[in-house]
Amino acid sequence: MNGNMNKHLIEKGFQQVLEGIGFENLDAETREEVISNTPSRMAKAWIEWLDGMNHTESFVDELLSKSFPETSIGILSYKDIEFHSFCEHHLAPMRGKINVAILPALDEEGRGIATHGLSKVPRVIKVYSQRLSLQERLARQIADALFNYIDPKPEGVYVVLHHVNHDCMTSRGAKAHADGTCQAEARGVFLDPSRRNEAYQMWSL
Ligand SMILES: [Zn+2]
Numbered sequence: 001m002n003g004n005m006n007k008h009l010i011e012k013g014f015q016q017v018l019e020g021i022g023f024e025n026l027d028a029e030t031r032e033e034v035i036s037n038t039p040s041r042m043a044k045a046w047i048e049w050l051d052g053m054n055h056t057e058s059f060v061d062e063l064l065s066k067s068f069p070e071t072s073i074g075i076l077s078y079k080d081i082e083f084h085s086f087c088e089h090h091l092a093p094m095r096g097k098i099n100v101a102i103l104p105a106l107d108e109e110g111r112g113i114a115t116h117g118l119s120k121v122p123r124v125i126k127v128y129s130q131r132l133s134l135q136e137r138l139a140r141q142i143a144d145a146l147f148n149y150i151d152p153k154p155e156g157v158y159v160v161l162h163h164v165n166h167d168c169m170t171s172r173g174a175k176a177h178a179d180g181t182c183q184a185e186a187r188g189v190f191l192d193p194s195r196r197n198e199a200y201q202m203w204s205l
Helices: 007-021 028-049 057-065 120-129 135-149 193-203
Strands: 067-069 076-087 093-103 114-116 156-166 181-188
Touching (some): 007 028, 057 120, 057 135, 076 120, 076 193, 093 120, 093 135, 093 193, 135 181, 156 193
Antiparallel strands (some): 067 114, 076 093, 093 156
């Protein structure tokens, strides 16, 4: 077991998938190698790809609750953080980039009072993206986590997933080759369109 995951069960499942596929075009020796070893390789890989499923909300809360006293009055922004995830409908890769804007908590005179560690946001993105998910939920979970768990609570958070490519859409079914889809979630002050524009200005630098 790795966290909540049962490697043996995953392996058994992949074995059946491979048997179902059949591999009639392979010679007996190669087929034997694939049937005997691929399921355990697949289970190992999938456990790694879905590692975010082993992390609870309290893990993310703890990650974001440490802050450093610092006065800054501006928006902190991140641009084009890459993510890799898997859609829960087909277990097909879903990948893209994420922009994040955070306006930290302000004191009564409007000065920022604290900052979280810069590396924490990419780590949070990793926790939520290394799961079976959907782009809507991924955007919502990242925005909610940053807004609710950064301590002291930020004035606002804006998360934009962009250039998201879904293999289940591009390589089968609709076979739609677009430049990717987008998904945005705003919290706090970023519900105001003029604050969102500030974020877009920073991202266009
Ligand atoms: Zn899908």
